[in-house]
Amino acid sequence: MKLKRYLVASAVLAIGASAAYADGANIFVVGGKPDDPFWSIVKKGAEDAGLVVEAQGGSVTWLGPQNYDNLGVDAAELIRQAIDQGADAVVGPNWVPEAMNPAFDAVVAAGIPLVIYNAGGIEAADQLGAMNYVGSNDYKGGVAGGEYLGNAGNLNGVCINTLPGAANIEAFCNGFVEGMTNVGGQGSVLPLPATSFGSATAVAQAVRAHLLQNPDINAVFTIGNVDANSAVSGVAQAGRTGQVQVCGINFDESILNNIEQGTQACAIDQQGYHQGYLAVSILNGYVNYGLTVPTREILTGPGIIDGSNVGATLAGVKAGTR
């Protein structure tokens, strides 16, 4: 009996006390999955900007899918959920336009200010009626990587796609191939079968086998920092360190160490921290005080980290912001 009364009481309290949202800006950020190394940096940026948001009486809520199995669908659902939960402002990436545009349209139709970040470009922001676009350009990131490696003399490159089916990854690899072709080389894409995902050994072995079977390849482009490490290992195991250059999107401490030591040539930086931080800050200023940033398209990348600027980057990586 006592237990029952206690339960009822707490239930009533919970219903009653469940916060009507605060007076400031309640900003909802749609992003990647929680254990994605790149997206945890973006999340940190959003949360750091959130400190200001909360100081002004608002909140920042991160909505990310559990996995990337059904990217466009899950993200579209999360965007709608933000609307349902009474968002004052929404930040979202346009990973799969066909699936997510209707959801973004609903956000704008409900009068909620919207910022597109990470994917889609200023074209998406314009088309959807969003306030701005903050981010890099996946395709251009791939192109930059391809051109960098090609210009360094590595004219036959392969892009290792460990997540075949994800639209943004496809854009990276296609961009890489174009970058290589732009500087007179050639590029190809190596998709890995579903049974290899998440296994550093499988990726390293695959890279190594591919290099052994195709001895003219002298550049490897990866789509994530874990893969970059595996690729460096694969190159070493194939006995071709120094002949084959590795570059990839995103980076972490061990990649920067590799760049310093010369086992990796470069990393493409899209400054995920800034994507989260700036997008949230812009919206907070707008919702609370009507401030705007007239510059359309705030580019956070692509930037190239190589031996020349790796030192400065290392400090940020240790802080979890790069």
Next chain:
Amino acid sequence: MNIGFGVFMRRPEAGAIVSLFAVIAFYMIFGGVSLPVLFGAASWVNFAANLGIVALPVGLLMISGDLDISIGAMIPAGSMTTAILSGYYELPILVGMAGALGIGVIVGLINGILTVRTSVPSLIITLGTLVAMQGIILSASVLLTGNASVPLAAPDWAKATFGQLIGGSHQIIIVWWVGFAVVLAFVVHGMRYGNWIFAMGGDRESARNAGIPVNRMTILLFVLTATSASFVGMCQAILFNSAQVSGGMNFIFNAIVTVVVGGVLLTGGFGSVIGIFFGTLTFAIVSQGIYFTQIDRNWSNLIIGVMLLLAVAMNESFRKLALSYVPRRRLSP
């Protein structure tokens, strides 16, 4: 009144319904979720509907004693087939839909025939078809369209039936799900097919000896699971205007756990359609409810894991309670 309660507890769905309330209570008490917001939101209902349409036949299959994990690849198969046929090749949407359902039927037939013709367990057969289908979808999509993501613009009537949002937020697949559940509940619990399925799960040989067409029912159930998965994929492609090739491992785990939370015994022979229905609702809330709280998303999997174990444990103790329940009504001499 005691008798009424006892009868309720003995039903397989009892555990699932109690779990549902417990899960909602947990999120309310510890997560600060407000009930009106939860019930007004569509996200978890959409999630439940997409999961539920597949969970229902998977559950029936489990009651009959088999497992189908190839559903993880059948959803992208369905959406990809629809998108490639009607989006990339611009054939009429009916062709795309027929293609999606057709693939479901074919894979279901393969699963079913292999299961009955060989003594290989269905878990292994469907594991094989799962991996094979993942490869087929990927190669087909890259070979045919050069891309791993295919857009689709479905005509209005197709969108209205399979892919619209009621009130701008609730996917129409919810209607399909509820309808499917009602039909299945009637077939399983009101017609003899249900008895057949339970008998097969209890003891396949005895069922066969009793004259039940065990092989045909097994193949039928496999076709049903694969086709319902590709149906879900088809609806998603129509609603979201695109299809993507990606792994489906998580969906498999979600479906199995949903069915078990719904009171179905992994070893077969016990369960109910209503139980699976409530199990789906419970799992949807467990999985999506965290988005309504301020709990850091990093802990979401931990919450899911713990809640699932608790829900299943509760089911088990309810079942044991139910099986050992003796009505206090005394037999009159």
Next chain:
Amino acid sequence: MDIDMPTDDSKISTRGHALGRLVRRPEAGSLLGMLIVFTFFAILGGPIFMAAPGFSSWLNTAAEIGIIALPVGLLMIAGELDISVGSVIPASSLTVAIISGHFDQPEIIGILAGLGVGLLVGFLNGYLVTRTTIPSLIVTIGTMFGIMGLTLGLTVLIVGSTGVFIVPDPVTKALLGTFVGGMFQVTMFWWAAFIVAVFYLLHISPWGNWIYALGGDRESARNAGIPTARLTIGLFMLSGFAAAFVGVAQVLTYQSAQVASGQAFIFNSIMCVVIGGVLLTGGSGSVIGIVIGTVTFAIVNQGIFFSGLDPNIGSIIIGALLLVAVMSNDAFRQMALAFAARKK
């Protein structure tokens, strides 16, 4: 009454059917499968596949999956499944990386802690499986989610990111994380050691019979006096330990640990075990079979890259291979049973 006096007839018949006896062994089918697959990829892959690079490629892969496949196979023989291995690998990797990398403690402490995590998860699994009637598939799915969540939450809490890095000291690196001759991952030798240990466990020690009995019929085994609960818990702890070991080897080899890794091992290890002739229903299987199954899987998994075929085809081949392997195992078994009957 003299009961063990063999007649001359039986002696002759067993000698004459030595080949038949060989074929009747459960591993025969999987061995044949492995040879066929190897020949197929040798033809396609040419001289590179047949040389050291090719060998080391699939041996490296086989070693990692193999270490996990062995106890997973034992569990399957005993009639249980373990899905949580997929999350124990990153959990132990991160434990090592956080303790020895982030907090700069000596590697041995980090390694022991990582292995301890595996043992703990295994104990939890075994305890839940034996104390409740929840099937092991469901229990381990639940622990998988739980460990995934704990790993992510704790890592971000402690380190502030989802990846941790470690530069191991030379001794540890040489023992666990180096490449012999630049190509052969040292994990291979640990796998060999595991094989010997597990072979002893299953085929020589008395526990082996107990494991088979457990898979045959749990109740009868318990009634026969076998400590089923302790044995089950022990087996789960063994698989947790093996997964943790692979996690430790990975982090020391690649010098970084990520939260999101290990998922592929779940179904891959089950496939290796099944291709190797272990029955899902329990009660039958052998260590040699599991090893052959692992090698077969690794050859396909890696051979595809040497063959010039589209790697997407790789998945299709693996799926088809699984079906063919299992069906041929099945056919062999039927044949073997029928053959034995025919001897009368």
